Amino acid sequence: MTDPVIAALRQSRPRWIETIPWIVGVGGYFVFPDQLPFASQILITILFALSLDLVLGFAGIITLGQAAFYGTGAYAAGIYAIHVSQEPLSGLLVAAASAALVGAATGLIILRTHGLAQLMLTLAFATLLAEAANKASFITGGNDGLQGIAIDPIGGRFAFDMFGRTGYVYCLIVLFFGWLLLRVLLASPFGQSLVGIRENVTRMQAIGAPVGGRLLIAYTIGAALAGVAGGLLTQTTQFVGQSVMSFERSGEIVIILVFGGIGRIYGAFIGAAVYMIAQDQLAKSEPEFWNFWIGLILVLTVLFARGGILGLIDRLRGR
Amino acid sequence: MSAALETIGISKQFGALPVANDIHFRLEPGARHALIGPNGAGKTTLVNLLTGRLAPSAGRIMLNGGDITRLSQAARARRGLARTFQINNLFPALSVLENVRLAVAEHRGLFTPRRALIEEAFAILTRLGLEDVAATVVRELPYGKQRLVEIAIALAAEPSVLLLDEPAAGVPGGESGIIFDVIAQLPAGMAVLMIEHDMDLVFRFAQRITVMVRGSILVEGTPAEIAADPRVREVYLGTRAHG
Amino acid sequence: METVLDALVSILFLGLGFAMVLYIVSVGLSLTMGLMGFVNLAHGAFAMAGGYIAVTLMNAYQVPFGLALAAAFVVVGLVSAVLERTLYARLYGVGELEQVLFTIGLIFMAEAILRKAFGPLPLPMHPPAILSGQLNLGFRTVPAYRAFLIVVSFVLILALWLGIDRTNFGARLRAAVDNRRMAEAIGIDTSLLFTMTFALGSGLAALGGGLGADILAIYPGYAVEYLVYFLMVVAVGGLGSIRGPFVAALVLGIGDTACKYLVPEFGAFFVYIVMIGLLIWRPAGLFGRA
Numbered sequence: 001m002t003d004p005v006i007a008a009l010r011q012s013r014p015r016w017i018e019t020i021p022w023i024v025g026v027g028g029y030f031v032f033p034d035q036l037p038f039a040s041q042i043l044i045t046i047l048f049a050l051s052l053d054l055v056l057g058f059a060g061i062i063t064l065g066q067a068a069f070y071g072t073g074a075y076a077a078g079i080y081a082i083h084v085s086q087e088p089l090s091g092l093l094v095a096a097a098s099a100a101l102v103g104a105a106t107g108l109i110i111l112r113t114h115g116l117a118q119l120m121l122t123l124a125f126a127t128l129l130a131e132a133a134n135k136a137s138f139i140t141g142g143n144d145g146l147q148g149i150a151i152d153p154i155g156g157r158f159a160f161d162m163f164g165r166t167g168y169v170y171c172l173i174v175l176f177f178g179w180l181l182l183r184v185l186l187a188s189p190f191g192q193s194l195v196g197i198r199e200n201v202t203r204m205q206a207i208g209a210p211v212g213g214r215l216l217i218a219y220t221i222g223a224a225l226a227g228v229a230g231g232l233l234t235q236t237t238q239f240v241g242q243s244v245m246s247f248e249r250s251g252e253i254v255i256i257l258v259f260g261g262i263g264r265i266y267g268a269f270i271g272a273a274v275y276m277i278a279q280d281q282l283a284k285s286e287p288e289f290w291n292f293w294i295g296l297i298l299v300l301t302v303l304f305a306r307g308g309i310l311g312l313i314d315r316l317r318g319r
Numbered sequence: 320m321s322a323a324l325e326t327i328g329i330s331k332q333f334g335a336l337p338v339a340n341d342i343h344f345r346l347e348p349g350a351r352h353a354l355i356g357p358n359g360a361g362k363t364t365l366v367n368l369l370t371g372r373l374a375p376s377a378g379r380i381m382l383n384g385g386d387i388t389r390l391s392q393a394a395r396a397r398r399g400l401a402r403t404f405q406i407n408n409l410f411p412a413l414s415v416l417e418n419v420r421l422a423v424a425e426h427r428g429l430f431t432p433r434r435a436l437i438e439e440a441f442a443i444l445t446r447l448g449l450e451d452v453a454a455t456v457v458r459e460l461p462y463g464k465q466r467l468v469e470i471a472i473a474l475a476a477e478p479s480v481l482l483l484d485e486p487a488a489g490v491p492g493g494e495s496g497i498i499f500d501v502i503a504q505l506p507a508g509m510a511v512l513m514i515e516h517d518m519d520l521v522f523r524f525a526q527r528i529t530v531m532v533r534g535s536i537l538v539e540g541t542p543a544e545i546a547a548d549p550r551v552r553e554v555y556l557g558t559r560a561h562g
Numbered sequence: 563m564e565t566v567l568d569a570l571v572s573i574l575f576l577g578l579g580f581a582m583v584l585y586i587v588s589v590g591l592s593l594t595m596g597l598m599g600f601v602n603l604a605h606g607a608f609a610m611a612g613g614y615i616a617v618t619l620m621n622a623y624q625v626p627f628g629l630a631l632a633a634a635f636v637v638v639g640l641v642s643a644v645l646e647r648t649l650y651a652r653l654y655g656v657g658e659l660e661q662v663l664f665t666i667g668l669i670f671m672a673e674a675i676l677r678k679a680f681g682p683l684p685l686p687m688h689p690p691a692i693l694s695g696q697l698n699l700g701f702r703t704v705p706a707y708r709a710f711l712i713v714v715s716f717v718l719i720l721a722l723w724l725g726i727d728r729t730n731f732g733a734r735l736r737a738a739v740d741n742r743r744m745a746e747a748i749g750i751d752t753s754l755l756f757t758m759t760f761a762l763g764s765g766l767a768a769l770g771g772g773l774g775a776d777i778l779a780i781y782p783g784y785a786v787e788y789l790v791y792f793l794m795v796v797a798v799g800g801l802g803s804i805r806g807p808f809v810a811a812l813v814l815g816i817g818d819t820a821c822k823y824l825v826p827e828f829g830a831f832f833v834y835i836v837m838i839g840l841l842i843w844r845p846a847g848l849f850g851r852a
Contacts, residue, residue, distance in 0.1 A: 004453035008437045113845040120797040128834045189424040196421045199410045207422040208396030295670025302664040
C-alpha cells in the first residue's frame with residue numbers, strides 16, 4: 001500500500017489524546033466526590049452539545065431549536081417513569097425514540113428549506129413544542145414541571161443515591177456510548193458524505209448523493225442523542241422543568257458548542273465544561289450580568305476566534 | 320439500438336425567453352461527440368437540462384432507453400450519468416484523495432469497507448496521473464490539476480454517459496494536452512459528450528459534432544462535414560478554413 | 563354583551579395597531595437582510611433602544627412626544643451607522659452562523675446593560691394628553707392612542723414607500739438589492755448605501771419601538787422576546803422586499819390578535835402554524851425571490 005492510502009486510513013484511527021476526557025471523567029469521580037451532581041450536569045450538557053455538533057457542525061444545519069429534542073426526551077423519560085415503568089434504561093430508550101420521532105417529522109419539513117427560512121422553522125417548531133408542553137399541563141405539569149419522579153436502581157442493583165454517585169457513573173457510561181456512536185459515524189463514509197454536503201451540496205448531488213435523505217438521517221440521530229441527554233437529566237434530577245424546551249436552552253447549547261469549537265467533537269467537551277464551571281463560579285457573584293459576559297465573549301469569538309477554544313489552541317500550536 | 324442519451328423535443332424557457340428550442344439530440348453508446356457553438360448558444364443550458372439541474376418546459380430525456388425527465392440530479396447520477404463543471408466545482412478544503420473518495424463512496428455504497436474505497440479512489444488518481452498530489456488539499460493545486468480532479472470525480476461513478484463541460488477551460492495552453500490524453504484514454508464503452516471552444520481538442524477528439532446556435536441545433540455531422548459546412552463557418556468558425 | 567361587529571372592530575383595531583408597529587420595526591430588517599445579506603438578529607435591540615430613549619425622555623425629562631420620538635430616531639440611527647461601519651462591515655460575507663451568533667451576543671449585552679440601568683420591569687408609557695383616552699367614532703369608542711398609532715403609521719409607511727420609489731436613494735437601494743454586482747459596476751457606492759440603509763432601518767425600528775411602546779412593552783427582554791415576530795414578518799414577507807413584510811405583518815399581526823382574542827387557550831399557536839405553513843409553501847417569503 002502506498003503512503004497516501006496508509007495516511008488516509010490512519011486519519012480516522014483513534015489517537016491517544018482522545019483518552020484524556022475519559023481519564024478526566026473517571027478521575028473526577030474520585031477527586032470531586034462532593035460535586036458529583038454538578039459534574040453529572042456537565043456530562044449531560046456534553047452529550048447535548050455533541051448532538052448539536054452532529055447537526056450543526058457536520059451536517060451544517062443551523063438550528064435554534066435543538067432544545068425541542070432535549071425537552072422531548074426529558075418529558076418522555078419523566079412521563080414514562082411516572083405512568084409506565086421506573087426502569088431507567090428503557091426510559092432512555094423511550095426518550096431517544098420520542099425525540100427521534102419528533103426530529104424526523106420536523107426534519108422532513110425544515111430540510112426542504114435553506115437559509116433564513118430554515119432557521120425560522122427550527123425556531124418555530126421549537127416554540128410550538130414548548131407551548132404545547134406548557135398547555136398540556138395535565139401530563140407535563142405545565143409551569144410547575146414534572147415533580148417527584150422516582151427511578152429504579154439500574155439493572156436492579158445500582159440505586160440512585162443522595163450523593164449522585166450512581167448518577168455520575170450512569171451519565172459517564174451513557175456519554176461514552178453516545179460519543180462512540182458519533183465517533184464511528186463521523187469517521188464512516190456516511191459521516192464523510194455529510195462533510196461533503198456541508199462543503200459543496202451541488203457537487204454531492206452531481207455524484208448521486210441523496211442529500212435530503214442523508215441530512216434527515218443526521219438530523220434524526222442528532223435529535224435522538226439530544227433526547228437521551230434530556231432523559232438523563234430527568235432521571236438524575238428526578239424533575240423536568242419547563243425551561244428544558246426553551247429558546248434560551250437552544251441558544252445556550254449553540255453558544256456552548258461555538259465556544260468549544262464546532263465540528264470538532266471535542267469542542268462539545270471543552271465548551272460544556274468551561275461554560276458550566278464558569279457559570280457556576282460567576283453566577284454566585286453577579287447572576288444578572290452573566291448574560292453580558294456571554295454576549296461579549298460571543299461577539300469576540302466571532303470577530304477573533306472563530307474556531308472557538310479548540311481553534312485558538314490550533315492557532316497557538318501553529319496550525 | 321437505443322441511444323445512450325437522447326432528448327426528444329426538449330425546450331426550455333425562462334419566462335418569455337426561450338433558451339432551448341425543441342431539441343432532438345442523440346448520443347450513441349461509446350460515442351465521442353462534441354457540442355460546439357458561439358457563446359450564449361445554449362450549450363451549458365442543454366447540459367444542465369440533461370443532468371437535471373434545470374427542468375425542461377417541454378420534451379423528454381431518455382438515458383439508456385429509460386425516461387429520466389422527472390428524475391433529480393442525484394437520481395440521474397445514480398443511473399450512470401456523470402458530468403464535470405465548466406468552473407471547478409470541487410471540495411476545496413479536502414484533499415484530492417478525499418474528493419474522489421466521496422464519489423467512489425456514493426457509487427459503491429456507504430457500507431463498503433473504508434480500505435476498498437480508498438484503494439479504488441487511489442487507483443483512479445493513478446490512472447489520471449494524480450497519484451503524487453493525492454494528499455494535497457485541492458485549493459492548493461494549480462488550476463490544471465484541479466480540472467483533472469474534476470474529471471476524476473466524474474469517473475469514480477463508472478458512468479455509461481459522461482458529460483464534459485469545457486474540460487480545458489481556463490487551463491494554460493501547455494497543460495491542455497494532459498487533459499486531452501486523459502479524455503483519449505476513456506473507456507471505449509463510455510458515451511462521452513464534450514462541450515468545448517478549443518477547436519484543436521474538438522477536432523482531435525470528436526467522431527461526431529453538433530453545432531448549436533441561439534438555443535437550437537444548427538447542424539450535426541462528422542468533423543469533416545462540419546468543417547466544410549458554410550453555415551457553420553459563417554456562424555462560428557469565421558471565413559477561415561479549418562482543416 | 564359584545565356583538566359580532568364590536569368584536570370585529572376590536573380585533574381589527576388592536577390587530578392593525580400591532581401589525582403597523584411590527585412592520586415599522588421590521589422593514590429595516592428586511593432591507594438589511596436583502597441588501598447586505600446579513601442576518602441581524604439584534605435588530606430588535608434598536609427598537610428596544612428607541613423605546614427606552616423616547617419613553618425616558620418623556621417620563622424623566624418631560625420632552626414632548628413628537629420630539630422624543632424624533633430624538634430616538636436620530637440617536638439610534640447615528641449610533642447604528644457607527645456600529646455598521648466599525649463592526650458589522652467586517653462580517654459581511656462571513657457565514658450565516660457567525661452573523662447569527664454575533665448578533666445574539668449583541669442582544670445579550672444590550673439586555674444586560676439595560677437591565678442594570680433601568681431594572682427588569684417594563685417602562686410605563688404615557689401618551690400625551692390629547693392622544694389618551696377614548697376616541698368617539700359614533701357607533702363605538704376606540705382607544706385614541708391606537709387610532710393615532712394607526713394613522714401615523716400609515717403616513718410613515720406611505721412616506722417610506724414614496725421615498726423608496728421616487729428618490730435617488732431609493733432607486734439606488736432597489737438596484738443594489740436586486741443585483742449588487744451590477745449596481746457596483748454602474749458606479750453605485752454600495753458601502754455608503756449599506757450604511758445609510760442600515761441607519762434608516764434602525765432609525766425606523768427605534769421609531770417603531772417608541773410609537774409602539776404601548777403594545778410591545780419596553781423592557782430589557784424586548785429584543786429577545788419579540789425577535790421571533792420580527793423575523794417572522796421578514797421571513798414570510800420576503801427578504802429585501804418593502805411591500806412583502808407589510809402584507810406579512812398584517813396577516814400575522816391581525817391573525818395573532820384575532821386568535822388570542824377568540825381562542826385564548828390556543829391563540830398563541832396561530833402565528834407559528836401559519837408561519838410554518840407559509841414558509842413551506844413559499845420558502846423565499848411571499849414576495850421574496852427564490
